[in-house]
Amino acid sequence: MNKQFDLIAIGTGSAASSVASRCRAADWQVAVIDSRPFGGTCALRGCDPKKVLVGAAELIDWGRRMQGKGIQAGELKINWRELMHFKRTFTEPVPKHREEGFRKAGIEAFHGRARFTGPTSIQVGEDTLEARHIVIAAGQKPADLKIPGSEHLIDSEHFLELDSLPSRILFIGGGYIAFEFAHVALRAGAQVTIVHRDSRPLRQFDSSMVELLVQHTRASGADIQLETEAVAVEKQSGGLAVRVSTSGQMRTLYADMVVHAAGREPEIDDMNLDAGDVAWDRHGVKVNEYLQSVSNPAVYAAGDAAASGGPPLTPVASYDGVLVATNLLKGNHAKPDYNGIPSAVFTIPPLASVGLTESAAREKGLKFTVKTESTGSWYSSRRVGESSSGYKTLVEERTDRILGAHLFGGAAAEVINVFALAIRSGIPARDLKHMIFSYPTHGSDVSYML
CATH class of the missing domain: 3.30.390.30 (FAD/NAD-linked reductase, C-terminal dimerisation domain)
Incomplete structure (x- = not known):
C-alpha cells in the first residue's frame, strides 16, 4: 500500500515525538515508524527505568552510611524481583500511551524497520510511504564489540529486564552504563568488576572528579581494572570466562554475567540510507547547522541519530526535535546551541x-x-x-x-x-x-x- 504524508518521523522517542507532534499541530499529515515498542530509549530502556533502580540503591546506601549515626538499618536490602516489578509500573504503560497519543493527534503509526527506497520514500513492512520531509530520530544501539564470544554478553536493555541478579557481574567499558549499573549491583549484593581499556574512565568528565568517583567505587567494593581490554568471552559450565589483556599480559576473569557497556552508536546502519541519498558515518547522519542532511535537503536528523556535535542526552534530543520542527514549519533559521548543557x-x-x-x-x-x-x-x-x-x-x-x-x-x-x-x-x-x-x-x- 502506498501512502502520502507531509512528514515521516523515524523513531518514537523524545526527538521524533517532538517533531511529529508540532508538525501535526500545524495540520501536517504525519507518520511515525518504530520497530520497537513505542516510547524511545529513555522512557523504556534508559534513563527513566535506570533511575528507579538507582533510587532503591540510594536508599540502601543512605541507610548504611547512617549506621551508628542514629539509624539501625537491620535487614534493609534490595528485593530484586520486587524492584523490577516496581520498575515495570513505569515502563509497561508507555508504548500503549504513546501510541494512543499519536492516534488522538491524528498521527499514523507504523511498526517495523524503516528502509529508504528513494530520497523521499520509505518502505516499512508491506507499506511504501512517501513524504515531503523525513526526520531520522532512531536513537542509538550498543556498538559492535567485535570480539569472539560477544554473543554471550547482555546489554543495558537486558540488564534492566533481569528478574534476578547474578552473584558475579563483569562490565566491559568505563562509561555511564558501567558505573551506574555497577553502583546499583553493588548495593544489591553482587560482586562487581569493571574492565576499561583506557587509562581513565568517563573521559568527557573532569579528571579529578572522576578520580574521586573511581576511588569511591573501589571503596564500595568494585574491582576496577583500567588499561585492561576484553579480547574474548567463553561460556563455561560455571559461568563465563573473559580473556583480558593488561600491558600485553593475558589473564582470565570469571563472572556469571558480562555486560556490554563499551559505547553506543546511531541505530541507522540498516536503513538503506544510500538509497535515500543520505550521507552518514559512525557518528550519525551528517547534518548542517539546521540539522538538515548535507546531501538530501528533504531529510533532517535529531537526537542521537544526528552527527550534530550535541551530547547524546534525552533533553538534547527533545531540544533538537523542537528545532527541526521549527525549521520544517518556518524555514531554516533555528540552530542548536549546545553550550552549557549539563x-x-x-x-x-x-x-x-x-x-x-x-x-x-x-x-x-x-x-x-x-x-x-x-x-x-x-x-x-x-x-x-x-x-x-x-x-x-x-x-x-x-x-x-x-x-x-x-x-x-x-x-x-x-x-x-x-x-x-x-x-x-x-x-x-x-x-x-x-x-x-x-x-x-x-x-x-x-x-x-x-
Missing part, C-alpha cells in the same frame, strides 16, 4: 558536569581561575554521612563568566543545573556567589564554590 552519571553519589573541563579550557588558551576542594567535611555532606564529595569550578578572569563546573556528591545532579543556568544565561560568577539560597541545602553550597 550531564550526570547517576552513581552513588552522582558525578555531574557542565561547560568546559580544565584541560579543554587550557587548550583554548583561556585565562581563568580554578577553585577545587574535597567537601566530605562540609555540613551538607556530613549530615547525610557522605564522606566522598568534591567540586571544581572554572571562572574566566576577564569576564567573570563561569566556564565550567564539575561536582561529585549527594546532590550533584541537581546542583549542576544552577551552574548550567548561569552558563547558558550569561549570569556572572559574582551574581551567583552573592545569591541568597535556601539554607541548609546543597544549593547553598554554590556560593562557596565560586
